[in-house]
Amino acid sequence: MLRTALRNVLAHKARLAMTVLTVCLGVAFVCGTLVFADSAAAGYRAAASKGFEGIAVTVTAKAPPPGRVAEPREDVLTDALVRKLAAVPGVAAVRPSAEGSATLSAADGDPLRAGTGRARPAGAYVPGPDGKDGRHPLVKGRAPRGGDEIVVDTTTAEAGGFHIGDTITLATHGPVMTKRLVGIVTTHDTRVTTGGTLVLFDLATAQQLFATPGHYTDIDLTAAPGTSQFELAGRVTGALPADRAEATTATAQADQQAVYVNVLTRGYQKVPMVFAGVSLFIGSFLIVNTFTMLVSRRTREIALLRAIGATRRQVVRSLILEAALIGVAASAVGFLAGLGVASVLPGLLSGSDGTLPDFPLVIGARSVVAALAVGVGVTVLAAWLPSRRAAKIAPIEAMRSAHQPPSTAGTRVRGAIGAVLLAAGAGLLVSLTGAEDASEENLRSAMLGCGVLMAGLIVLSPLLVRPLIRTLGALTSRFGVVGRLARDNALRDPRRTAATAAALMVSTALVAGLAVIGHSTARSLDRQAAAGLSADYLIRARTDTTAIDPAAVDRVARTAGVEAATATSAGTLFVGGGVEGITGIDPKGLDTALKLDFVSGSAGELAPGRIAVSATTAHEYGLAVGGRTEARMGLGQEPREYTVVGVYRDNPLAGDVLGARAEVQANGFVPGSVQRVFVRAERGAAKDLEHRLRTAVGNNPLLTIQDRGQLVAEAGATVGNLLTLTYGLLAIGVVISSLGIANTLAMSVAERTREIGVLRAVGMRRKGIRRMIRLESLTVAVFGTALGLVGGLFGAWAVGSLANGAVEQYAFSLPWGTLLLVCLSSLAIGAVAAAVPARRAAALNPLEAIADTA
Secondary structure, three states: OHHHHHHHHHHHHHHHHHHHHHHHHHHHHHHHHHHHHHHHHHHHHHHHOOOOOOOOEEEEEOOOOOOOOOOHOOOOOOOHHHHHHHHHEEEEEEEOOOEEEEEEOOOOOEOOOOOOOOOEEEEOHHHHHHHHOOOOOEEEEOOOOOOEEEEHHHHHHHHEEEEEEEEOEEEEEOOEEEEEEEEOOOOHHHHHHHHOOEEHHHHHHHHHHHHOOOOOOOOEEOOOOOOOOOHHHHHHHHHOOOEEEEEEHHHHHHHHHHHHHOOOHHHHHHHHHHHHHHHHHHHHEEEEEHHHEEEEEEHHHHHHHEEEEEHHHHHHHHHHHHHHHHHHHHHHHHHHHHHHHHHHHHHHHHOOOOOOOOOOOOOOHHHHHHHHHHHHHHHHHHHHHHHHHHHHOOOHHHHHHOOOOOOOHHHHHHHHHHHHHHHHHHHHHHHHOOOOOHHHHHHHHHHHHHHHHHHHHHHHHHHHHHHHHHHHHHHHHHHHHHOOOOOHHHHHHHHHHHHHHHHHHHHHHHHHHHHHHHHHHHHHHHHHHHHEEEEEEEEHHHOOOOEOOHHHHHHHOOOOOEEEEEEEEEEEEEEOOOOEEEEOHHHHHHHHEEEOOOOEEOOOEEEOOEEEEEEEHHHHHHHOOOEEEEEOOOOOOOOOOEEEEEEEOOOOOOEEEEEHHHHHHOOOOOOOOOOOEEEHHHHHOOOOOOHHHHHHHHOOOOEEEEEEEHHHHHHHHHHHHHHHHHHHHHHHHHHHHHHHHHHHHHHHHHHHHHHHHHHHHHHOOOHHHHHHHHHHHHHHHHHHHHHHHHHHHHHHHHHHHHHHHHHHHHOOOOOOHHHHHHHHHHHHHHHHHHHHHHHHHHHOOOHHHHHHOO
């Protein structure tokens, strides 16, 4: 039986190639998404991580007690401390630094590498005793010597098109600045090598920008040989003022950073992992269907083995051994193909705004195990199920016919199971139509309901083949005998047709459901933004931790064509065990900026200790007008009691909580600063105002200026960006589906060689053969698409109430363009999938085909 298994693997090379291709595709897409997920997460970790190579201990200033802000004179990180630390036994080197971040303008005026996945560290060029900075070796030019000079790293210079002597526009956390580039350095900082930027100033300028004159943000110490980090940390702690500075080992810093970065990057793995599961699910259908057809075609061969003495167990073992050999070979090839998929995905999913950092491929144990699990595990399982069925058939019965229809009892059991699953899934989804919010429990119930619903459709699909395809036959019959033959071929084996269409059905259901939810949510957000905005323009910092220059706010207010300008500040409010964003605004300027629909109360009474909250926030924390809650604004403040003076309908531009600007500004991310300026234009001046506003803020790369239309579009784009990523990964399922149909048709053509030969012998032209195969492919594709649309649209409708709880004014809305594209794509998939099998079938020689005994 071992020799038989080996012979069977090599005897039918075309069949072997198609089977290996099937397994390769499943492995490639699963491993590709897993490698991409691991690589993207590693890239984000590197982009957010500071390196600690050569650092044993870092000295930083201690945060002041809650409720008190540290005075500059209390900062002890000075040159005097640097000299004191250098004298501590076990210290080999001391490197003080003043670090922050800076955003540069590229040669075309756009912010350079300002995407969310990019870091923009900035600091001081710190020369050592030899006059060189060991962390930043110069490769061109010289070190900065004055406040108007900077150096950048090689990748930043290349990305921005900068050359020695160029004047560069940049900003840190305030006014825009212009500096002259005098040098270019290299760096091993992963925050930069993953696609970030690096700017270095002279030490005095860096201190002025990121600390205070004569002070540092931190001091790094290198241990002498034979001195451990912990031993050195103990000695250094003894030399520090205990209430104003602290020493932390590099190991402790790395551990703290790892926790922070893991939390930060956890979400970047979720979507790829979900669609790795989708790829595995769809790929498994493809592999199982292929082996079911293979075993079905070899029923007579199996019967002959049984007739000459092979036991059922031997037959099953032989087929499983075949599958294992194919799985191992296909896993290796598929894994290599998966690396190609992983290398292509970043370019497809990362736009020009730098959504993804630059990263090399990371091949982890999980990807290798997945390759073997899919390639060998699923393949062996796919061969085991049909081989057991085939081995149970009596030899004489099996040799009479190659095709054994399912028993009536089996059909009834399948129908009962499918009906129960369908009813359970639909019932669970319908029960959620009365839900009032998108709580985690409701979301889990919705996902479970959708999964059970799809499982029910998959189980029932063989029973739905005959009624649905007979209905479609009214269209294919218009092509005459060829159309009727295509319909009958699709009806010949309902289980095979259903299994072939299952992959397309799942992909279509996911795309249709997510498209409807995304489209409905985007339209609701558009309506919210349009109804909740009074201003014509919004000027805002790219992050809430960046400040707008107060002088720029004054210049904006005095700009010709500006009727009014309202500045707001951003901060955090720790309330009821949660953290909410709070916007500080002057009640007198509220109408200039926003249109708030207050359910109760008003914003007129906003003042220190008084807040207004959105309806969702009020519901979450049980707040109402006149109610009081204990909360803490900012990190360094003591909790205090706040009175709720108003509850307004959710407004994405207002955020969750409104407070008095003076209080939020004093305790915000950047104390004493503002992060947004709402601008109302004079009548007739809105169209020509943007250029003047950019000039007023000095073309600061830290700031963005958007008009009303852009703000409304951005509200919906929040969902659109997620759906773009979703569509890109779901395209994997569509590709698998099309190749699955092509593979099934190719094997079907090989199975029906004699039949096609007879058709050719009785007068059917090659054109008719090709048309018959194409119509059969289109029939299968339309069948899968129809079931997928039904499942996807029903699921989207049922979970609409959850979205309505999360998004105000949510209304179910069909994206007709996307749904039409899905339908046209299914037709295209059917046509493309049939191209090669149809050509092969038409090329068969009639006499050789009739004589075929394979």
